[in-house]
Amino acid sequence: xxxxxxxxxxxxxxxxxxIQAYVCCKVRDTIIRSTIVVWWLLLLNKDEDxxxxxxxxxxxxxxxxxxxxxxxxxxxxxxxxxxxxxFVGDMLVLHVESDNxxxxxxxxxxxxxxxxxSQPQYxxxxxxxxxxxxxxxxxxxxxxxxxxxxxxxxxxxxSHGSRWLGEMVILMENLQESAPGFKQSVGVNQLMGxxxxxxxxxxxxxxxxxxxLKAMYYHAAExxxxxxxxxxxxxxxxxxxANWFHGGDRHYWEFSMEAARQGxxxxxTNTTALNYPEGFVExxxxxxxxxxxxxxxxxxxxVPFTLTHGDFHASNMIMQLKESSLHNxxxxxxxxxxLKIFDWSEVGPWEPVTDLAQxxxxxxxxxxxxxxxxxxxxxxxxLQELGVKEYVWEHCRQRFxxxxxxxxxxxxxxxxxxxxxxxxxxxxxxxxxxxxxxxQFCPDHTHFVLKSCGYVLPARD
Numbered sequence: 001x002x003x004x005x006x007x008x009x010x011x012x013x014x015x016x017x018x019i020q021a022y023v024c025c026k027v028r029d030t031i032i033r034s035t036i037v038v039w040w041l042l043l044l045n046k047d048e049d050x051x052x053x054x055x056x057x058x059x060x061x062x063x064x065x066x067x068x069x070x071x072x073x074x075x076x077x078x079x080x081x082x083x084x085x086x087f088v089g090d091m092l093v094l095h096v097e098s099d100n101x102x103x104x105x106x107x108x109x110x111x112x113x114x115x116x117x118s119q120p121q122y123x124x125x126x127x128x129x130x131x132x133x134x135x136x137x138x139x140x141x142x143x144x145x146x147x148x149x150x151x152x153x154x155x156x157x158x159s160h161g162s163r164w165l166g167e168m169v170i171l172m173e174n175l176q177e178s179a180p181g182f183k184q185s186v187g188v189n190q191l192m193g194x195x196x197x198x199x200x201x202x203x204x205x206x207x208x209x210x211x212x213l214k215a216m217y218y219h220a221a222e223x224x225x226x227x228x229x230x231x232x233x234x235x236x237x238x239x240x241x242a243n244w245f246h247g248g249d250r251h252y253w254e255f256s257m258e259a260a261r262q263g264x265x266x267x268x269t270n271t272t273a274l275n276y277p278e279g280f281v282e283x284x285x286x287x288x289x290x291x292x293x294x295x296x297x298x299x300x301x302x303v304p305f306t307l308t309h310g311d312f313h314a315s316n317m318i319m320q321l322k323e324s325s326l327h328n329x330x331x332x333x334x335x336x337x338x339l340k341i342f343d344w345s346e347v348g349p350w351e352p353v354t355d356l357a358q359x360x361x362x363x364x365x366x367x368x369x370x371x372x373x374x375x376x377x378x379x380x381x382x383l384q385e386l387g388v389k390e391y392v393w394e395h396c397r398q399r400f401x402x403x404x405x406x407x408x409x410x411x412x413x414x415x416x417x418x419x420x421x422x423x424x425x426x427x428x429x430x431x432x433x434x435x436x437x438x439x440q441f442c443p444d445h446t447h448f449v450l451k452s453c454g455y456v457l458p459a460r461d
Contacts, residue, residue, distance in 0.1 A: 052158060055117045055167045058092070065096060068158045068171060069111075072099040081114075091116045093174060112174040113157070118167050135345040136161025136168040137238050143307055143347075146226060151179075152219060154342050163238070175318040175340055182338055183326060188212065188317035192363040196429050204326050207319075207335070210371055213364060214332035215339050216317065217356055217379035220309070224352045225386035227307035233349040240310050240348035240454070245300050250293050256453045260410045261288045263417030273422035277435040286447035287409050296451050303351055304391060310346025310454075312355035313362035317341050332378070346454060352383075353396060354452055357404025357437070358411075366436040376400055401441030407452040408434050414454065 049063040065073040075097035094113040118133075138144055139159040147153045158171040178185050187194075190203045191212055227233060234245045243249040267274060268281055309316070320338035324330070356379065360372055380396050412421075412430055421427035438445070 052160065052169060053115065053117065054169060055090075055119065058115075058117065060092075060094065060115065065094075066098075069096070069098065073097070074099060090119055094171075112177040114154075114172050114174045116168075116170040116172070118169075133161040133163055133166075133168050134238055134240065134347060135343065136170050138344045138347045139170060139172075141236075143227065143233075144344075147223060150222075151340065152222070153340060153344070172342075175320075175342060179320055179338075181322065182320040183323045184321045186319050186321060187315065188216070188319050188339070189314035189363060191319055192314045193365060195363065195365065196425060204321060206325065206327060206329050207321075208329050209364065209368060210375055211330065211332045212319070212335055213359070213372070214375045214378050215335035216312075216314075216359060217375060218332055218336050218382055219339055219341060220312065220352070220355060221379050221382040221386060224306040224308075225383055225388050228388050228391075229304060229306065230349075233305070233307060236348075240346050241350050241452075242348055244296065245305070245349065247297065252455060253296065253453060254293055256414070256455055257288075257291065257410070257450060259417045260413030260453065262413075263415065264288060264409075264413035267416045267422060267427065270422055274427050274431060276431060280431065280435050283438070283445070283447055284409055284412075287406075287450055288413070290447050291450035295449050299449070299451055305349045306352050308348065308350040308352060308355045309341060309344060310348055310350065310355070311343065311358075312341075313359045315362075316343040350452065351399060351403050352391075353400040354403040354407050357400050358407055361404060361408050361430070361433045361437050366433055369436055369440045372440070373397070401437075402445070402448060403452065405434070405438055405442060405445070405448045406450050408437070409448060410450050410453045 049061045050067055051059075051061075052064055052068075053060050060076055060078065062073040062076055065076055073096055077095040079093040079095065081091045081093055092115045094115055096111045096113055098111065136159045139148075139153075139156045140161070144153060144156075148155060154172040154175055156170060156172045158169065160170075161168040176185050184204070186203060190199045191207045192209055193199060233239065234242050236242050237248075244253060264284060268284070318340045319335065320340070322334075322338065325334065325338075353376075356376065360369065364372070376397065377393070380391070380393050383391060408430070412427075412434065415421050415430075416427075421430070442448075
C-alpha cells in the first residue's frame with residue numbers, strides 16, 4: 001500500500017471511528033434520558049397520593065399531609081378564605097384531623113392550617129418579581145430558623161419555591177387560630193384602628209397603639225440585631241435588594257422607579273379627587289426628578305444594612321392576646337410575646353428604619369405622630385442592648401424620616417400605576433399621612449432621593 005493510500009485509509013477509518021463514536025454517544029445519551037423519564041413517570045404514578053399540591057393541581061391528600069406533618073392524618077377538609085387573593089397568592093384553610101397531635105401528643109385532634117400557593121396564570125418572571133417565590137425560599141432558609149423557634153413568624157410544615165417552574169407552595173399554621181395560652185387572635189391592623197375601612201365589632205379596645213407599635217419595633221430589633229451588617233445577605237440573589245449592593249439588577253430598579261413616576265403623573269394634577277397639602281406636589285416632583293441609579297449606588301456604599309421584612313405594616317401581622325390583655329392595657333414586652341409577622345415576600349437586606357417608618361405612615365393615626373420619636377428611641381435602646389453599638393441615635397432618627405418618605409413616595413406612585421386610588425379614599429388617606437410624617441420628621445426637606453422600591457410590572461405579561 002502506497003503512503004498516500006495508507007494515509008487516506010487511516011483518515012477514512014478515523015472518520016468512521018469518529019462517526020461511530022458520535023452515534024454511540026448519542027444512542028447512549030438517548031437511552032439514559034429515556035430511562036430517567038420512564039423512571040420519573042413510574043415514580044409519579046406510584047406515589048400519586050403522596051405528591052404535594054401545586055398551583056395548577058390543588059389535590060391535597062391525607063398521605064401527603066401525614067408525611068409533612070409527621071402524623072397520621074385521617075380527614076382533611078378544605079375551606080376557601082374570604083378575600084384570600086393577594087397580588088400573587090391563593091390561600092385555603094385546611095381542617096386536618098389526625099390520630100396524634102402534630103406537636104407530638106397522642107389524642108385525636110383537629111388542626112387548622114393554611115395552604116398558600118401562587119396563582120397558576122403567572123409566569124415565572126412575573127411571580128419572581130412580585131415576591132411569591134421569595135417568601136417560600138425565606139421560610140426554607142437559615143434566616144427564618146431563629147424567628148420560627150421564637151414563634152415570631154408562622155410555623156411552616158412545607159415550603160417550596162421554584163424560580164424555574166414559577167411556582168410556590170407553603171403549608172403553615174393558621175395564625176387566626178389562637179395558640180395554647182392565648183385567648184384571641186386579632187389582625188394588628190384592626191388593633192391599630194384600620195384607619196380606612198374601620199374595625200370589626202369584636203376588636204379589643206384595651207390595646208394602647210403606641211405600646212403596640214413599640215412591640216412591633218422590638219420584633220424588628222431582634223431580627224435587625226441578629227443579621228446586622230451580615231454580608232451573607234448580599235450573596236442571596238433571591239432576596240429583594242441584594243443584587244443592588246453590588247451593582248446588579250439596574251434594569252429592575254429603573255423600570256420600577258419609572259413605573260412609579262408615571263403613576264404619580266397620573267394623579268398629580270387630579271386636584272378634584274385629591275386635596276394636596278401646600279408644597280406636597282413640589283416635593284414629590286423634585287424627588288422623582290433628582291433620583292437616579294448612580295445616587296442609589298453611592299448611598300449603598302455607606303449605609304448600614306440588615307435583614308428587613310420589606311413590607312412592614314399592620315396588615316401583615318397577627319396579635320395573639322392573652323385573657324389579661326382583653327381586659328387591661330398591656331405593655332410592649334407582653335404584646336411582643338403574641339406578635340407574629342407573615343408575608344415575607346419582600347424580605348431582603350436594607351436600612352433597618354425604613355420598615356419602621358413604613359408602618360407609621362400605613363397604620364398609625366396621624367394624631368399620634370408627635371409621640372413616635374419616643375417609640376423609635378425605645379427601638380434604638382433595644383438594638384444596642386442586643387449588641388449593635390455602632391448605630392448612633394442621630395443617624396437612626398435622621399434616616400427614619402428620610403427613608404420613610406423615600407419609600408412612601410415610591411409606594412404612592414406605584415399604587416397609582418396599578419389601580420385607581422382616588423375614588424376610594426385610599427389616595428387621600430396616604431397623602432395626608434405622608435405629609436404629616438414629613439412635617440413631623442423632615443420639615444425642611446425640599447426633596448428626597450428615592451432608593452427603596454419593589455417590582456412593578458404591567459398588568460399582563
